[in-house]
Every structure is written in C-alpha cells, then in structure tokens.
Amino acid sequence: MTQTTVRVGKSLRPQGKVRQEDARRHHRTLLLQHLFRTGAASRADLARTSGLTRVTVSDLVGEMLADGLVEELGAPAEARVGKPPTLVGMVVDSSHVVSLDLSSVDTMQGAVMNLAGAVVDRAEVSSGGARGTDAVALAVELARTLVERSGRPVLGIGIGSPGIVDDRGTVLDAPNLGWHGTDLAGEVAAATGLPVHVANDANVAALAEHTYGGAAEGGLLVLRVGFGVGAGLILEGVLLHGHAAAAGEIGHVTAEDDGEPCACGRTGCLETLLAVPRLRARLAAADDETALLAATGARLGEVLAPIVGALNVHELVLTGPLDLLDGALRDAVTTTLRRRVMAVTSDSLTVRTSNLGDDVVLVGAAGLVLAGELGVS
Amino acid sequence: MTQTTVRVGKSLRPQGKVRQEDARRHHRTLLLQHLFRTGAASRADLARTSGLTRVTVSDLVGEMLADGLVEELGAPAEARVGKPPTLVGMVVDSSHVVSLDLSSVDTMQGAVMNLAGAVVDRAEVSSGGARGTDAVALAVELARTLVERSGRPVLGIGIGSPGIVDDRGTVLDAPNLGWHGTDLAGEVAAATGLPVHVANDANVAALAEHTYGGAAEGGLLVLRVGFGVGAGLILEGVLLHGHAAAAGEIGHVTAEDDGEPCACGRTGCLETLLAVPRLRARLAAADDETALLAATGARLGEVLAPIVGALNVHELVLTGPLDLLDGALRDAVTTTLRRRVMAVTSDSLTVRTSNLGDDVVLVGAAGLVLAGELGVS
DNA sequence: CACATTTGTTAGTTCATCGCACTAACAAAC
DNA sequence: GTTTGTTAGTGCGATGAACTAACAAATGTG
Numbered sequence: 001m002t003q004t005t006v007r008v009g010k011s012l013r014p015q016g017k018v019r020q021e022d023a024r025r026h027h028r029t030l031l032l033q034h035l036f037r038t039g040a041a042s043r044a045d046l047a048r049t050s051g052l053t054r055v056t057v058s059d060l061v062g063e064m065l066a067d068g069l070v071e072e073l074g075a076p077a078e079a080r081v082g083k084p085p086t087l088v089g090m091v092v093d094s095s096h097v098v099s100l101d102l103s104s105v106d107t108m109q110g111a112v113m114n115l116a117g118a119v120v121d122r123a124e125v126s127s128g129g130a131r132g133t134d135a136v137a138l139a140v141e142l143a144r145t146l147v148e149r150s151g152r153p154v155l156g157i158g159i160g161s162p163g164i165v166d167d168r169g170t171v172l173d174a175p176n177l178g179w180h181g182t183d184l185a186g187e188v189a190a191a192t193g194l195p196v197h198v199a200n201d202a203n204v205a206a207l208a209e210h211t212y213g214g215a216a217e218g219g220l221l222v223l224r225v226g227f228g229v230g231a232g233l234i235l236e237g238v239l240l241h242g243h244a245a246a247a248g249e250i251g252h253v254t255a256e257d258d259g260e261p262c263a264c265g266r267t268g269c270l271e272t273l274l275a276v277p278r279l280r281a282r283l284a285a286a287d288d289e290t291a292l293l294a295a296t297g298a299r300l301g302e303v304l305a306p307i308v309g310a311l312n313v314h315e316l317v318l319t320g321p322l323d324l325l326d327g328a329l330r331d332a333v334t335t336t337l338r339r340r341v342m343a344v345t346s347d348s349l350t351v352r353t354s355n356l357g358d359d360v361v362l363v364g365a366a367g368l369v370l371a372g373e374l375g376v377s
Numbered sequence: 378m379t380q381t382t383v384r385v386g387k388s389l390r391p392q393g394k395v396r397q398e399d400a401r402r403h404h405r406t407l408l409l410q411h412l413f414r415t416g417a418a419s420r421a422d423l424a425r426t427s428g429l430t431r432v433t434v435s436d437l438v439g440e441m442l443a444d445g446l447v448e449e450l451g452a453p454a455e456a457r458v459g460k461p462p463t464l465v466g467m468v469v470d471s472s473h474v475v476s477l478d479l480s481s482v483d484t485m486q487g488a489v490m491n492l493a494g495a496v497v498d499r500a501e502v503s504s505g506g507a508r509g510t511d512a513v514a515l516a517v518e519l520a521r522t523l524v525e526r527s528g529r530p531v532l533g534i535g536i537g538s539p540g541i542v543d544d545r546g547t548v549l550d551a552p553n554l555g556w557h558g559t560d561l562a563g564e565v566a567a568a569t570g571l572p573v574h575v576a577n578d579a580n581v582a583a584l585a586e587h588t589y590g591g592a593a594e595g596g597l598l599v600l601r602v603g604f605g606v607g608a609g610l611i612l613e614g615v616l617l618h619g620h621a622a623a624a625g626e627i628g629h630v631t632a633e634d635d636g637e638p639c640a641c642g643r644t645g646c647l648e649t650l651l652a653v654p655r656l657r658a659r660l661a662a663a664d665d666e667t668a669l670l671a672a673t674g675a676r677l678g679e680v681l682a683p684i685v686g687a688l689n690v691h692e693l694v695l696t697g698p699l700d701l702l703d704g705a706l707r708d709a710v711t712t713t714l715r716r717r718v719m720a721v722t723s724d725s726l727t728v729r730t731s732n733l734g735d736d737v738v739l740v741g742a743a744g745l746v747l748a749g750e751l752g753v754s
Numbered sequence: 755c756a757c758a759t760t761t762g763t764t765a766g767t768t769c770a771t772c773g774c775a776c777t778a779a780c781a782a783a784c
Numbered sequence: 785g786t787t788t789g790t791t792a793g794t795g796c797g798a799t800g801a802a803c804t805a806a807c808a809a810a811t812g813t814g
Binding site: 021023024052079080081082084 | 799800801802803804808809810811812813
Binding site: 016017020023026027030050051052231233235236240241249250252253254264269303304307309310311312339340341342343 | 643
C-alpha cells in the first residue's frame with residue numbers, strides 16, 4: 001500500500017509535483033510497458049521507441065536486470081549489419097500476482113497468475129452465504145492461502161468485488177456480501193503485508209478485455225451480467241472510475257415502464273430483466289425462450305444506445321453466462337443499437353462476448369495489480 | 378502550435394518521456410493553476426500547497442514575473458506573526474485570448490477575453506449561409522480582426538465549432554457549415570501565426586461550465602441545444618473527447634419510436650424533438666405548450682438516464698434558449714431522471730441551466746486556450 | 755582486408771530540485 | 785527598549801537523472 005503521489009500509467013492530475021525519482025520510475029515503466037505489450041527488444045530498440053538515449057535505457061535496463069524483472073535473451077536469429085543486439089525480455093515468472101473474484105454467487109474464486117496474465121494456480125472457497133466480516137475473513141483466508149502456495153515473490157493482490165468500490169479499495173456498498181463501507185483492501189493488506197488493489201467486478205472485467213482481450217482502441221463498454229448487472233468503461237485508454245466510484249451502476253437504470261419490482265425499491269430496473277436469476281426465472285415461465293431473449297436484448301439495446309452514442313463506444317462486450325447472452329439476446333442488442341445510434345458510430349461498433357471466459361474478473365484483477373504496481377497495461 | 382509532448386492538465390499517457398524541462402513546466406503550471414483558481418497567494422503559500430520547496434517556488438515565480446504572467450501585490454491586510462508575505466497574483470490582462478463561437482445559426486460570434494475569462498471586446502459577422510471555404514474565410518477574418526483590435530499579446534485562439542472535431546483541430550464533419558475534413562485550426566493558425574485550439578461547441582461549453590460555471594466536482598454533463606443537439610462530458614476532471622472525436626453526438630440517438638424523419642436518414646432522433654427549429658415548430662402547432670415541453674423533457678430524461686446512471690453524473694447543465702429549456706422541460710427532465718436512476722446517484726444530481734448565458738461557448742473556447750497553452754483549468 | 759554500421763558502455767556535462775544556512779521583518783512578552 | 789520566536793524569501797553546495805561525445809566490440813559489405 002505504499003504508493004507514490006504520482007501514479008504513472010493512469011491519468012496524471014496536476015495536483016502533485018513530479019520528483020525526478022518519479023520521472024525515472026515513469027521511464028522504467030515506459031520500457032517495461034513496451035516489453036509487456038510487444039515482447040522482447042534490444043536496448044537500442046527501446047531507446048528508439050521511448051525517445052530516451054541508449055545510455056539512459058542501458059542504465060534503466062540494468063536496474064531492472066538487477067531486480068530480476070527482465071532478463072537477457074541473447075541475440076536474435078536474423079543477422080544484420082553491425083553489432084548484433086542483445087534482446088531483453090520480461091521475466092513473466094519473476095513474481096506472481098494473486099487475484100480474487102468475489103462476484104460469483106456461491107463461491108469466491110482465486111488464482112495465482114504470472115506477469116503475462118496466465119493462471120499458475122487456482123483455489124476457491126464456497127462462501128455459503130457468508131456476509132459482513134465473515135465474508136471478509138473468507139476472502140482474507142483465500143488470499144493468504146494463495147500467497148503461501150505461490151513459490152515466488154508476490155507483487156500484489158488484485159480483487160474484483162461486486163458493489164461500489166472507491167479508489168482506496170473500500171467497498172462502499174455491496175448488498176450481496178453485506179458490505180457497507182468495508183475496508184476490504186485494508187483488511188487484506190494488513191493480513192498479508194502486500195499491496196492490494198480492489199475495484200468493482202465490471203470495471204475489472206473491462207480492464208481485462210482492454211489489456212488481454214484483444215480489444216481495439218476506442219471506447220470499450222463491458223457489460224457484466226451476473227447476480228446483478230454492472231458496466232465497466234474504458235475511454236481514451238483509461239478505466240473510468242466515476243467520481244463517487246459509482247460509475248457502472250447501470251443495473252438500476254429503468255429499462256421498462258411499469259416493470260417488475262426491484263430490490264432497490266423501484267420498478268423496471270435493468271436488473272429485473274437481465275440479472276441471471278431473474279432472467280432464468282422468466283425463461284422458465286416463458287413459452288418462447290428465443291423471443292423472450294430477443295425482447296430482453298432489445299430492451300438492453302435501448303438502455304445502452306444513449307451511452308454508446310454519446311461516448312462513441314466502439315466495442316461492446318457482454319460477459320456472463322453465454323447460454324443467455326450469446327444468441328438471440330446479443331443479436332437483438334446489436335440490431336437495436338444499429339437502429340438507434342447514428343451510423344458513424346454504429347457502423348464501427350462490435351458487439352461480442354468475452355474472449356476470456358469465466359476468468360475475466362481474475363485476469364482483470366491481476367491487470368489491476370500490474371497497472372498499479374508496474375504501470376503496465 | 379508548438380506543443381511539448383507532455384500536456385499537463387490533460388491525461389498523460391505513458392507514451393512519452395518526461396524531460397526535466399517538462400517537469401519544470403509542469404510545476405510552473407501547478408503554481409499558476411493555484412493562482413488562477415484560488416487567487417493571489419504568497420510564495421510560501423504556493424510552496425505549501427504544491428509540495429515544492431520555497432526555494433523552487435521562488436525560482437519559478439521569478440521566471441513568471443519576468444514573463445509578465447504574474448505580479449507582486451504587496452502584503453495582505455491582516456497582520457500575523459512573522460514576516461509579512463508578498464502576495465503574488467496572475468496578471469489577468471498580461472495577454473489576451475481570442476475566441477470564436479461558430480455554433481449560432483446565422484452569425485459567428487467572436488470575443489477578446491482576458492485570462493480570467495472576462496470579455497474585453499466583441500465582434501460578430503453574419504454568416505449569411507456561407508459554407509465550405511467561404512465560411513472558413515469568414516472565421517479567419519473574424520479572428521484576425523479581433524487579434525488586431527486586442528492591444529495585448531494574444532496567447533492563442535480558441536474556437537467552438539459545431540460538428541465533429543478531432544484533437545488536431547480538423548473539423549471532420551459539420552453539415553451546417555459544409556465542412557468535411559476541413560483543417561480549421563490550420564487555416565486560422567496560418568493566417569494569424571498563433572496557436573489555435575478547436576473543439577466541438579458542446580464540449581467547449583462543458584469546459585466552460587467546469588472551469589467558470591461553478592460546477593461541483595464529479596461528473597458533469599452539458600447538453601447543448603441549438604441548431605442541433607450535442608453533449609459535452611467532464612469526467613474525473615477531464616474533458617472527454619472520445620476516440621474518433623465523436624463523443625457527445627447524442628443528437629442522433631433515437632428518442633422516439635416511429636418518430637419524425639431526421640436529416641441523418643433515420644427517424645425519431647433526439648434532434649427531431651429537441652433542436653431549436655424543430656421544437657419551435659412543434660410548439661407553434663401545439664395546443665398546450667407546457668404539456669409539449671414537459672413531454673419533450675420526459676423523452677430527454679429517458680435518453681439521458683442511462684448516461685447519468687452509468688457514469689454517475691452529478692450535474693446536468695442545459696444550455697440553449699432559456700424560454701424553451703428552463704421551465705416545464707427542465708422540471709420534466711429532473712423528475713424523469715429521479716424516477717429512472719438509482720437514488721444514490723440521482724439524489725446528488727443537480728439539473729440546471731447555464732450560469733454563463735449566451736457566452737458559454739466563447740468562454741469555453743477561451744478556456745480551451747488557457748488549458749492548452751498555460752495548463753490552467 | 756579496409757570500412758561502414760550498429761550496439762552497448764564510459765566519461766563528462768547540464769539541469770531541476772533539495773537541504774541547509776542565512777538575512778529580513780514582524781508580533782508578543784518582558 | 786530588548787529579547788524571543790516565527791515566518792518569508794534567498795544564496796550555495798549537493799544530488800540525481802538524463803544528456804552529449806566518444807569509443808570499443810561485433811558484424812556485414814565492397
């Protein structure tokens with residue numbers, strides 16, 4: 001939880017000074033970012049892409065070599081004029097990341113991942129309806145187990161939690177887990193002594209799609225359908241948190257006039273149509289399942305259209321149970337959006353399901369740590 | 378148009394190195410920002426708020442004194458223990474900004490403003506339906522006139538234009554003015570030799586509300602109703618441009634099923650209900666004007682609800698003709714939003730009209746220059 | 755084989771900032 | 785009137801990061 005004033009890799013507000021130490025860290029990150037995204041490269045190559053001198057790059061790479069973060073990989077195969085370069089690559093197993101997904105209904109998922117975002121080890125606990133401090137204890141225990149099981153130094157712990165999470169990792173409100181103003185990051189950090197990053201599960205999923213899911217540049221909207229319905233937005237390459245950390249709470253926007261009652265006290269919220277338990281119940285009672293899915297998709301499209309139009313979203317990713325989301329529902333969303341949003345925007349719009357399967361949140365939580373600790377994304 | 382790699386005050390992507398020169402500029406900006414927002418302060422005060430040393434602050438202030446950007450104002454009235462400080466304040470008339478508002482239907486508005494955003498001089502030309510290069514020539518001429526009339530050095534030119542504008546100041550598409558891929562910034566810069574900043578009028582209006590309109594922190598959505606309908610968004614203190622610079626094109630989101638035909642080729646777009654000429658025509662034909670305004674407001678609320686909910690917008694500002702926007706329409710928007718958006722969000726939501734009157738775009742365009750050239754916002 | 759080309763390193767320089775020490779100016783207490 | 789304590793602002797040397805210049809090593813080319 002030791003964090004410098006300036007967070008490199010996220011947006012830098014003009015609210016802090018830039019010590020030269022910060023600048024150096026930023027440059028280190030810059031190089032690491034390149035190695036992370038485009039693979040191994042020579043020092044000279046890094047110098048060219050970063051704009052720094054070969055001297056400076058050498059110095060920084062030396063530092064990272066000493067830290068075990070990168071390693072020399074020898075000369076590349078192809079022979080060219082001049083002295084052959086020495087490739088430098090990230091050591092994806094130099095340290096690990098522990099990530100938790102608390103958004104499932106009955107279980108808490110956990111994993112140990114390497115720096116490339118690959119799952120190295122897994123664990124899960126049945127939550128058995130635990131709430132409040134009990135639920136916190138379960139999460140802490142799961143994290144601790146995984147940290148111990150990982151043979152490597154752990155860079156940090158990333159957690160995707162349902163509900164509203166502020167930027168310090170406090171869960172302001174998560175009804176399912178009975179958390180209200182619960183300092184989840186603090187608890188886990190105290191128990192493990194490691195940096196902890198927590199964010200809303202939908203936001204985390206968006207980060208995962210952006211970093212690992214092969215999402216194109218441009219606005220990205222990830223809709224996460226589970227016990228509730230949430231949205232995560234990546235705009236201009238940056239994850240949107242929202243001021244009171246409540247961005248993405250799309251589940252309680254009205255989607256249907258005179259609809260069914262919702263837990264929030266109003267009626268016709270998007271969740272009453274789309275949340276997995278609600279939708280399954282409605283399907284069970286329906287004559288024509290496909291028609292119901294299509295109608296639901298159309299409603300969803302109507303809710304999303306203003307967002308897609310106003311923010312120029314280029315890619316919409318649906319995450320959740322594929323049997324519900326991938327067929328008629330997705331098609332209906334797509335056609336509704338195309339019909340309701342200006343051609344300039346909707347022509348270039350892709351609607352798809354996640355490439356990352358059930359691990360979206362785990363992968364994204366790991367990405368949260370990489371972004372926070374290494375500035376890599 | 379000489380601009381360093383790092384733009385302070387906007388989001389800093391990890392795509393450029395940070396030269397120490399940049400860091401120094403950033404720190405200068407930091408101090409200026411404080412003077413700009415909270416008025417005069419002593420060097421020691423600046424040191425405390427910025428986290429820099431008194432030495433460094435003295436050095437930077439000395440630089441700015443030499444540039445004529447700030448001036449010493451003597452000691453403050455109240456007497457305290459210790460040596461009385463020397464207040465330093467921005468010289469609001471050290472240089473001027475020329476700004477243009479091209480979003481009116483028949484005229485192009487222009488103004489000379491000081492660094493505090495006050496109008497010093499005005500001019501306007503009747504556009505007389507000019508389009509394409511003729512319209513560009515008119516804008517160039519208006520800018521040139523104002524630059525000449527200003528007795529001070531001009532910091533730059535800011536332009537709020539309708540249509541889609543990319544970040545380099547090229548108007549990609551503005552049907553009303555017949556511009557398609559028109560390099561407006563380039564033309565004006567070539568004619569005046571000054572830095573030019575162009576953005577969409579709604580975005581510019583949002584910037585104005587954020588900087589000068591007393592907007593609270595938190596998400597801000599500015600809806601601009603004129604010949605067309607556009608939206609500008611400030612999230613996490615930063616103006617959202619959208620990837621293909623088309624953010625804010627909310628006018629062509631469908632607001633009504635089976636609605637009236639729109640210029641874009643579809644039907645029921647928000648513009649067909651809300652754009653000033655369309656709305657006036659509908660009012661003229663209506664029996665009950667108030668009812669029509671309320672119905673229109675309700676539709677608008679339905680379109681905005683998903684955006685307000687998903688982005689946690691705290692403040693909605695309506696700009697445009699007040700006789701249309703301020704009464705029944707605004708009330709209907711407010712109640713619709715409160716009904717359709719989760720309480721957490723909508724309780725803290727303010728819906729209001731602009732505090733800046735007809736000058737929103739002019740003021741915002743000036744702000745664009747201040748943000749771009751001085752990093753102040 | 756001489757030579758150009760590219761990589762990576764060494765040595766010395768520039769630049770922004772910091773810590774420290776200093777002077778200046780004043781209020782309050784005696 | 786003097787002393788004490790506090791705050792403001794300014795020199796000066798030190799530090800740390802990144803730069804330029806120069807060069808050795810390794811390799812293809814004519």
